[in-house]
Amino acid sequence: MSRTSSRKGRREQGGEDLPEISGIVRRGSQILRTIERIENFTKNELKGLVEFLGDVQGHTILSFLDERHYGAGLFFLQNVLSKHVNEAVKAKDEDKKVILIPFNFPPELIHAFENAVPLTTEMMSTIGALALQGEGEPYWDYAVSLGIPDYVCSANTTALSSMLMALKGLELAPDAMISACPGSCDANSKIHEFVAEYLSVPEFMVDKTGEGASDYQLYRRLFLKMVEELENFVGEKIDEDRLIKVVENGNKCTELFWELHELKKFSPCPVPNMFTLFSCGTRFTMWGRDEAVSMFEKLVEVAEKRRRRGEYPAEKEIARSIWVYTGYYVDLYDTWIWMEDNGITYLTDILNSGGFPQVYEVFDRKDALEAIVKTAWDYGMTRQMSADNMGLKWTEDFIYLAQDLKANCAIYCGHHACKQSQAVFRILRDGMTRKGIPVLKLDGDCWNRRITPVSVLQEMILNFVNDVVVKGRRKRRR
Structure with missing residues (x-):
């Protein structure tokens, strides 16, 4: 089931009190494009990089480039995380839809589309916490300043608050959002709903009501209906x-x-x-x-x-x-x-x-x-x-x-x-x-x-x- 925001004027009305800072996706994209150029490095070069970056970012790069990983950490940054983020950034220029998804939704469904790419909320919050100056705190603080209670989940609120920077052109704006958490994580589902309304983008929802056979059949019908709605929104039927x-x-x-x-x-x-x-x-x-x-x-x-x-x-x-x-x-x-x-x-x-x-x-x-x-x-x-x-x-x-x-x-x-x-x-x-x-x-x-x-x-x-x-x-x- 999809829901489109009724706050049609929010994009035009909002944004005056937004902090003057680029969003996590924009900032993370720049960092990851730089990491893509890293090849072989010596211990002294790594030490110099860590000293240049400071404690927070330095610790992050040390943890990924630790020698016990035999290059697996750098491979993850270059071939998984960077591609995930930068494909979403490039999608806007390629006239593709960016679909914001939560951690508990299979990204492979969105990858099956030719004209849509997924972007995962919690992964963006994690980039904020690990890779950015100030970590994810400026985005969290802004969310709280809007009246969002401070007991909601930082795993999604950090990134979703960053999405509001799109109102000033400082962040990538998703074209649609998927909510797969109703019934399992209320904080996640409600903050996604709030940001979808704030940005006036459609939200596609699927709800799990229990674990019995009848619950599965209902879930299956809702999921397949959501697939049809996504196909209509993206403008293509997923190729078999x-x-x-x-x-x-x-x-x-x-x-x-x-x-x-x-x-x-x-x-x-x-x-x-x-x-x-x-x-x-x-x-x-x-x-x-x-x-x-x-x-x-x-x-x-x-x-x-x-x-x-x-x-x-x-x-x-x-x-x-x-x-x-x-x-x-x-x-x-x-x-x-x-x-x-x-x-x-x-x-x-x-x-x-x-x-x-x-x-x-x-x-x-x-x-x-x-x-x-x-x-x-x-x-x-x-x-x-x-x-x-x-x-x-x-x-x-x-x-x-x-x-x-x-x-x-x-x-x-x-x-x-x-x-x-x-x-x-x-x-x-x-x-x-x-x-x-x-x-x-x-x-x-x-x-x-x-x-x-x-x-x-x-x-x-x-x-x-x-x-x-x-x-x-x-x-x-x-």
């Missing part, structure tokens, strides 16, 4: 060959995803912590494209090489952690890389593994669309939050993942905006504890460092690992 191609590429990525998952079962884990971020970042942006297949081939190749060589950065792996919700994206170097340096493996999280991707047989357009519908229905977080009992489904899925990956502890980020996960965390913690998996509850904002300093997160994680995970293991051995 292109549709089959994106699903087949998704199948290849899925097979490689599970190869990487199997490699994570080795201890010490040969898969670098950052590979979880590269994996879900690719899923949210370029899934269905040849670039996504190449990215996963690179991840598996590097992980297998590290396994053969027995490479692990710390003296030993002392904790195998599974993050039951999201990670923190305010300082990758002092969280993801820091954990690995201290013998703490980040196995996976809900964004990466929560959807349990599947391989689908496709022979025609109908098969391909059915595969995409099933994928969206079972997407990470949508699968758990739209279940008949969110707490039990979340617990069931993560007990399975923890046991399958041989995790000896779990960490909940405690993202303050997600009232739904906060409300049922006790169910998850009790369920995992009964299975012998201790759970640490952090508190903070995963895209805004002002809420909880990274140093506090480090202290809490280290205390938990040393006082609960390590001591608990020693007691069991006696």
Whole structure:
């Protein structure tokens, strides 16, 4: 179902109080085009670049270009993230539609169009938090100044507030938006709706009402209706060959995803912590494209090489952690890389593994669309939050993942905006504890460092690992 804003004059009336700053997409595009020119570099050159960039951007570039990744981080920036952002920027000149999508909508559907490109909200917020001077804070602060409550989610509000810069020509304006979160993330769905109205662009919505067979049939009808509406909006019927191609590429990525998952079962884990971020970042942006297949081939190749060589950065792996919700994206170097340096493996999280991707047989357009519908229905977080009992489904899925990956502890980020996960965390913690998996509850904002300093997160994680995970293991051995 689509909805078009009734605020027809908003573009002309608004914008007077907007901050004089370019949007995340515009600024991120410039940075990523520069990164595309990076080839081989020495340690001294990298050190000089980090000193020039400063602490925030310097830590980000260090985390992506860490030598343990054997070039996978640079490959992700150049062939996945840069293409995702800059194809959207170029789309305006090529008379293509830019469709803004949330994290839980399959980008492969939009990639199947010849005259439309996807742009993923949460990936733009993450660029803001990691790569820009001032991080995403100016955009968040502007959203709050409009009267948006400060307990909404920074994962989407940061980027969507940036989109309002389009009123002054300082940001790329989407041609349409898709909302796939009603029923699973109210904050996400409402902020998308607000910005769609503010910018007077159509919004296409699909709602998941439950997890039963009748719920699926309703969801399927709504999804296919949305596809028809998108085709009318873009002005083309999706070509059958292109549709089959994106699903087949998704199948290849899925097979490689599970190869990487199997490699994570080795201890010490040969898969670098950052590979979880590269994996879900690719899923949210370029899934269905040849670039996504190449990215996963690179991840598996590097992980297998590290396994053969027995490479692990710390003296030993002392904790195998599974993050039951999201990670923190305010300082990758002092969280993801820091954990690995201290013998703490980040196995996976809900964004990466929560959807349990599947391989689908496709022979025609109908098969391909059915595969995409099933994928969206079972997407990470949508699968758990739209279940008949969110707490039990979340617990069931993560007990399975923890046991399958041989995790000896779990960490909940405690993202303050997600009232739904906060409300049922006790169910998850009790369920995992009964299975012998201790759970640490952090508190903070995963895209805004002002809420909880990274140093506090480090202290809490280290205390938990040393006082609960390590001591608990020693007691069991006696």
